[in-house]
Amino acid sequence: MITAGIDMGAKTTKAVILQDGKVLGRGLAMTGFEQKEAAEQAFSKALEQAGLAQNEIGRVFATGVGRQAAPYATNNVTEIAAAAKGSLFLNPKLRTVIDVGAEEGRAIKCTEAGKVADFAVNEKCAAGAGSFVEAMSRALELPLEKMGEMSLRSNNAVPMNAQCTVFAESEVVSLVHAKTPKEDIVRAIHDAIANRIVSMARRVGVQEVVGLIGGVALNAGFIDSLRRCLEVESVWVPPEPEYVGAIGAAVAAAEAA
Amino acid sequence: MKSNGHYPTESLKCWNKAKEIRLKYYEDFAKAHERGGLRWGGGAWALDAVVAGLGADVHLMTTEPYSASVAFNKQLSARCLEAAESKGYARDLCAYVRNYIGSILINEYAFGGPFPHLDFIFQEQLCCSQAKWYQVVSELEGGVPMFCVDLSVGPYRDLTESRLQYLVDQMQEGIEWLEKTTKRKFDDEKMFEAIHHECRSTSTWAEICCLNKVTPAPLDEKSMHSLYVLATLDKARKVVADFYEEVRDEVKDRVARGIAGVASERCRVITDTQPPWGFLSLYRYLESYGCVSVGSLYVFGLEGNFEVKPDGTWGARTTPQQKGIVFKDRAEALRVYADWNLSRPQWQHFYDPQLKTEMLLRIAKEWNLNGVILHYNRGCEGLSVGIAENRLGLIKAGIPVMTYEGNMADERDFDEPRARARVDTFMESLGLDRLTTAAHA
Numbered sequence: 001m002i003t004a005g006i007d008m009g010a011k012t013t014k015a016v017i018l019q020d021g022k023v024l025g026r027g028l029a030m031t032g033f034e035q036k037e038a039a040e041q042a043f044s045k046a047l048e049q050a051g052l053a054q055n056e057i058g059r060v061f062a063t064g065v066g067r068q069a070a071p072y073a074t075n076n077v078t079e080i081a082a083a084a085k086g087s088l089f090l091n092p093k094l095r096t097v098i099d100v101g102a103e104e105g106r107a108i109k110c111t112e113a114g115k116v117a118d119f120a121v122n123e124k125c126a127a128g129a130g131s132f133v134e135a136m137s138r139a140l141e142l143p144l145e146k147m148g149e150m151s152l153r154s155n156n157a158v159p160m161n162a163q164c165t166v167f168a169e170s171e172v173v174s175l176v177h178a179k180t181p182k183e184d185i186v187r188a189i190h191d192a193i194a195n196r197i198v199s200m201a202r203r204v205g206v207q208e209v210v211g212l213i214g215g216v217a218l219n220a221g222f223i224d225s226l227r228r229c230l231e232v233e234s235v236w237v238p239p240e241p242e243y244v245g246a247i248g249a250a251v252a253a254a255e256a257a
Numbered sequence: 258m259k260s261n262g263h264y265p266t267e268s269l270k271c272w273n274k275a276k277e278i279r280l281k282y283y284e285d286f287a288k289a290h291e292r293g294g295l296r297w298g299g300g301a302w303a304l305d306a307v308v309a310g311l312g313a314d315v316h317l318m319t320t321e322p323y324s325a326s327v328a329f330n331k332q333l334s335a336r337c338l339e340a341a342e343s344k345g346y347a348r349d350l351c352a353y354v355r356n357y358i359g360s361i362l363i364n365e366y367a368f369g370g371p372f373p374h375l376d377f378i379f380q381e382q383l384c385c386s387q388a389k390w391y392q393v394v395s396e397l398e399g400g401v402p403m404f405c406v407d408l409s410v411g412p413y414r415d416l417t418e419s420r421l422q423y424l425v426d427q428m429q430e431g432i433e434w435l436e437k438t439t440k441r442k443f444d445d446e447k448m449f450e451a452i453h454h455e456c457r458s459t460s461t462w463a464e465i466c467c468l469n470k471v472t473p474a475p476l477d478e479k480s481m482h483s484l485y486v487l488a489t490l491d492k493a494r495k496v497v498a499d500f501y502e503e504v505r506d507e508v509k510d511r512v513a514r515g516i517a518g519v520a521s522e523r524c525r526v527i528t529d530t531q532p533p534w535g536f537l538s539l540y541r542y543l544e545s546y547g548c549v550s551v552g553s554l555y556v557f558g559l560e561g562n563f564e565v566k567p568d569g570t571w572g573a574r575t576t577p578q579q580k581g582i583v584f585k586d587r588a589e590a591l592r593v594y595a596d597w598n599l600s601r602p603q604w605q606h607f608y609d610p611q612l613k614t615e616m617l618l619r620i621a622k623e624w625n626l627n628g629v630i631l632h633y634n635r636g637c638e639g640l641s642v643g644i645a646e647n648r649l650g651l652i653k654a655g656i657p658v659m660t661y662e663g664n665m666a667d668e669r670d671f672d673e674p675r676a677r678a679r680v681d682t683f684m685e686s687l688g689l690d691r692l693t694t695a696a697h698a
Contacts (some may be wrong), residue, residue: 078678
């Protein structure tokens, strides 16, 4: 059966078409205020890439913060279950999945069967999520996509104590005024968010292999900070990590068959 | 009787009476002066049987349940919190303290009219916030006389003669202070009677909690909130002790007939501490999965008094009356009263989080739970300390745990959609789908 997963994220909506363990198509749209429209756009793109028509899709499951509003979907799974299923579909050796999206950071302990054994989620605070990095990139007047590359140029660990986006921003401004090199500030930002995520991951217990998914996994500087904070050799990152939730929803749809 | 799930269910017959007793309590407090009586303040753990020696027209208002009532009224609570914070009380203080202080500052009583001012304070100190709370209230109320009993003598299992005597001596001194402050003659017989009522109230409440060990649970936690509260208000009065015996009989009857608190029960959990009072719909959300919270350590142990029975399980503590104890004098009564209070479950983990873990593990086993929900309650330092350790202890024992952050009395610290999202994930991990009946839509 051909199945689809739609991940209605806070910032972007992703759709994936899956058949027999293979991803046939992907699509992404900015979520904005019109969630349903964003899902339709992402789904159309995925169908187009797969060369399929909507009526050829046997079952659609949704996930993400806006999953209840997803069109086409007959059922839904939580973001955490989708992250676990999608990650283990791509790498069955994973036992700890760290998912950092725009709005939330999550640490998930997985069983061999791809089920959620335990989880931790950041609370009413952006400090453990992608929006933190985005806010800091604005404070530094640096494009978001340059943050990773800039961070990797740094060899100095500058402590950043603030755990809150608002206070961190004023700390960034202070560092700028203190003539701290920009690359060191960017690394400090990534270290701060990585510290917060790792403390959540330790709550559920870090067990290798550790995987990183979600939009922030596109940031090479953050991956490096996370690896150092976790004190592991490497962190597994899939290609196109932002689609893993949608893949997980499509896997759940296939399992329900 | 109706059934929208596996089990029959029906409303509690005692429900309206519970509401009447509660409202009369707040009305009696407000109108005490009109009847020539006195008003006094103290915590939900106040040693009210002692003050009962001054007469039945001396009315107490326990401050935590009052603050919870304020929190339930979100608009009033917002005004109270704003008033307290504008006056300089920090936002990370106990949320009950801020609601209560705010209610004094804006001079609004949650049950109508201006805030009824206190004649004296007879407070106990165990929780760190309580120690300061009434000092501030005394000042705000223009120097209301205050007496404090320090209860922090360590956990009950380590109780020694000298620790018990420390508490008895303070209560002896407190009685002299009460006579001097109120210019009233203290009546030992009235105190003896009140001690018996209090022991009966708190033991019977424990018995009611134990009836929830069966499946289906005859009561759900949300309903229990409306019942346990009477012990937090006026546990030493006959009306409350008698009422709990009525409730116990009704709950026994529900057990005998298989009447469920929640018809769709298929999963049982408990919580640990106070819930976010303005968001009790979270319990109904759990029920949409067929998940019933059959109580909490807080609902059971804040006022209920338990003991380990010969078979090793928790049951209601045997009261002095049931043991045939007749008080000969004040000293003996105070010793029994001190011993009774010091064994309260909820007092134990102020000294060591491990004691809370042990109680949670016991409840998980005896109440046949599928999981535990822990509240990182930013509004209560006293009851939240050590929750991370409790979580680890439960997980180590193989019990699934969900945690969420919130605040029992400051809605700004609680994110309802995210808490529900956590419930979704927790239920999913327990293998439960949402029920689709109209009752749960």
